[in-house]
Each structure stands twice: as C-alpha cells, then as structure tokens.
Amino acid sequence: MNPWRRQGIKWLIAGLMLAALAWWVHDSIGWITLLRPWLAFPPGELIVLVVLTALSYLTRAARLYDLYSPRLPAPFLLYLRINVLHTTVLNLLPMRTGEAAFPLMMKRYFSERYASSIANLLWLRVADFWILLWLGLLVFAVRGPVLLWVPVVLGLMLPLLLQPLRAKILSVTAGRENRLADLLRILVGGLPQRFNDYLRLLIWTVLTWSLKLAAFVSVAGYFVDAPMSTLVPGIIAAEISNALPIQGVAGFGNYEAAMVLGSSLSALPAEALLAAAVNLHLFILACTLVFGALALLIPVKRQGA
Numbered sequence: 001m002n003p004w005r006r007q008g009i010k011w012l013i014a015g016l017m018l019a020a021l022a023w024w025v026h027d028s029i030g031w032i033t034l035l036r037p038w039l040a041f042p043p044g045e046l047i048v049l050v051v052l053t054a055l056s057y058l059t060r061a062a063r064l065y066d067l068y069s070p071r072l073p074a075p076f077l078l079y080l081r082i083n084v085l086h087t088t089v090l091n092l093l094p095m096r097t098g099e100a101a102f103p104l105m106m107k108r109y110f111s112e113r114y115a116s117s118i119a120n121l122l123w124l125r126v127a128d129f130w131i132l133l134w135l136g137l138l139v140f141a142v143r144g145p146v147l148l149w150v151p152v153v154l155g156l157m158l159p160l161l162l163q164p165l166r167a168k169i170l171s172v173t174a175g176r177e178n179r180l181a182d183l184l185r186i187l188v189g190g191l192p193q194r195f196n197d198y199l200r201l202l203i204w205t206v207l208t209w210s211l212k213l214a215a216f217v218s219v220a221g222y223f224v225d226a227p228m229s230t231l232v233p234g235i236i237a238a239e240i241s242n243a244l245p246i247q248g249v250a251g252f253g254n255y256e257a258a259m260v261l262g263s264s265l266s267a268l269p270a271e272a273l274l275a276a277a278v279n280l281h282l283f284i285l286a287c288t289l290v291f292g293a294l295a296l297l298i299p300v301k302r303q304g305a
Contacts, residue, residue, distance in 0.1 A: 013246060014094035017253030024256075025278060028271050034278060037223055045222075049215045053287045056211035057084055063204035067120065067192060072110045081298040082109065088292030091285065094247040109300070119190030123162075124201075129243065130159055131205045135213060136236045143229050163198055166191045219283045220259075224276040230266040231276070237262025238277065255281050 025034055061083040065076050082105045090098030102121050106112040134155040141148035166188040173181040192198040217231050224231075241258035242251050259277035260270055 010095045010097075014249045014253075017246075017248030018250075021248065021253040021256055021278075025274065029275055034275050038279070041222060045218075049218055049283075050287060052211050052215035052218075053284075054291065056208050056215070057087065057291055059204055059208045059211065060087070063124070063201055063208065066197070066200055066204060067124075068110075072112065074110070075300075077298050078109060078300045081295045081300055082106070084291050084295035088288050088295070091242075091288040092250050094249050094251070095245060096243070096247070115186050116189065119186050119188075121190075122187070123190045125243070127159070127201060127205045128209070129240070130155070131202065131209050132236055132239060135206070135209055136232055139229055139232045159202060160195075160199075162191060163195045216280055216284070220276040220280045223279045224268060224272045226263075226266060226268055226272075226276075230263055230268065233265075234259040234261075234263030234273065234277070235280070238281075250285060252281065 025031055058080070061076070061080040064083050065079040068074075068079065082102070086098070086102045086105065088098075089101040090096070092098065099121065103112075103114045103117040106117040107114060134152070137148065137155060138152055141152045169184050169188045173184050192201060213232065213235065216235050217228050220231050220235060221228070238255045238259035241247070241254045244254060247254045256274060256277040259280070260273045263273050264270075266273075
C-alpha cells in the first residue's frame with residue numbers, strides 16, 4: 001500500500017475514534033456535566049497532583065540519563081528535554097508515530113545510530129510494560145489472598161533473567177557475520193551491560209510509574225467515588241492501550257474505552273467511569289502541553305559541536 005494512503009487511513013481511524021468518543025460523552029453524560037466538577041477541584045490538591053506528574057517526568061529523564069550518560073555524557077537538562085519532548089509528541093500523535101521522535105533526537109544531539117536508539121527504546125518499553133503490570137498485581141496482592149504474592153515475587157525476579165540472556169546471545173553470536181546475528185547483537189545491545197545498571201533502570205521505572213499511578217488514581221478518584229483497587233486496573237489498561245497500533249488522536253477514544261473496560265468488573269456504572277476517564281485524559285493532556293512547552297525553553301546544543 002502507498003505510504004501516504006496508509007498514513008491517511010491511520011489518521012482517518014484516529015479521527016473516527018475521537019468523534020465516537022465525543023458522541024459517547026454527549027449522548028450519555030453531556031460535556032458541560034462532565035467538565036463542571038473541575039470548577040470545584042481544590043487548587044492545592046490539583047497543584048500536588050501536577051507536581052507528582054512532573055516528578056514522574058523527572059524520574060523518567062533520570063532513567064534515560066542513567067542509561068546513556070556513561071557512553072554519551074551530556075548535561076541532565078539535555079536528557080530531560082529529549083524525554084519530555086518525546087513524551088509530548090508520543091501523547092499527541094496517534095498510532096505510536098510519536099516514538100520516532102526519540103531516535104531522531106538522539107541522532108540530532110548525539111549522532112547516535114537509529115538502530116541503537118531504537119533497541120534502547122524497545123527495552124525501555126519492555127520495562128515500562130512489565131513494571132506497570134507488576135504494580136497492578138501488587139495492588140491486588142495487598143488487598144487480596146496471600147497466594148497473589150507468588151506472582152508478585154516472580155514478577156520481580158523474571159526481568160532479572162534478561163541479563164544472563166543478553167550474555168548468552170552475545171556469546172552465541174560472537175564471530176558470526178550474518179543478518180540474524182547482527183540483528184540479535186543490536187537488539188540485546190539495547191540492554192545495559194552490567195546487572196547493577198539494569199537494576200537501576202528497573203528502580204527508576206518503578207518510581208516513575210508509582211508517581212504516575214498515584215497522581216492518576218487521585219485525579220480519577222475525584223470524578224468517581226471508587227476505591228483505588230477499582231481504578232488501578234482501568235488506568236493500567238488505559239495506559240497499555242496507548243501502546244496499541246490503533247489509537248485515536250492524542251489517544252482519545254482508546255484510552256477511555258480501555259479504562260472503562262478495565263474497571264468493568266466493579267459495580268460502577270459505565271457513565272461514571274467514562275467521566276473519570278475523560279477528565280483524567282484531559283489532565284494528562286494539559287500536563288503534556290505545559291511540560292512540553294517548558295522543555296522547549298531548555299537551552300541545549302548538539303554534543304561534540
């Protein structure tokens with residue numbers, strides 16, 4: 001298929017998902033009714049939640065700095081700019097097209113090979129996905145039966161097997177010159193070389209998602225009276241939906257549908273969950289735009305220039 005036609009179809013689907021969400025809200029709740037609670041949102045509490053979200057951006061940037069700075073030394077502010085702008089583009093564009101911003105910026109500022117930065121990004125996404133699921137399971141384990149702690153413990157241990165796997169693949173492919181061997185070396189090259197480095201990457205990821213979930217659950221909880229254990233699965237489902245190849249514009253449509261479905265086991269009406277999902281998404285989008293604008297003010301230059 002022609003690339004332009006493929007892109008056109010993607011944007012058409014994204015637009016239809018946005019329109020479907022707009023109709024869903026209008027038909028089941030009404031936009032004025034949905035947005036009115038913001039007028040009574042306590043300003044002090046809102047500031048705290050914005051700060052928590054901002055801290056999650058800082059810990060994510062620290063993860064990037066910790067991963068790259070031994071090999072590509074640069075001021076932390078440069079890594080902060082790259083992280084925030086990458087997240088901004090990712091949150092605004094549909095179909096994961098914003099992921100392309102990361103290798104492009106790494107190429108621009110560090111002359112980093114696209115293959116290398118894509119491999120790094122892949123493993124960062126694996127860490128995000130794994131830790132997000134693990135935190136959700138942890139919430140259930142705290143409030144559920146003791147047996148749930150078994151997968152919680154296993155969930156901590158399994159990611160640590162990636163380092164031995166990396167060493168094994170590098171050993172097997174050493175001295176082999178073919179396309180598969182080259183691809184495998186590039187792929188595992190995206191993982192930190194030392195175990196301690198990878199452990200720190202996981203710790204930064206846990207901190208990032210803990211801050212985000214704390215903020216997001218608090219925002220959603222203001223719009224729907226529900227326990228945390230009810231909202232966490234829906235928010236995790238919504239965040240994971242942003243990794244799907246089919247998304248709405250700025251994630252609108254898929255995010256809300258995933259959150260409603262993820263919390264559907266609760267006795268809460270779908271309209272209440274929809275209101276919480278849309279308002280949470282608006283909070284995330286507002287933070288994205290503000291943080292993205294601030295990141296543009298960070299003075300940086302190309303390293304080695």
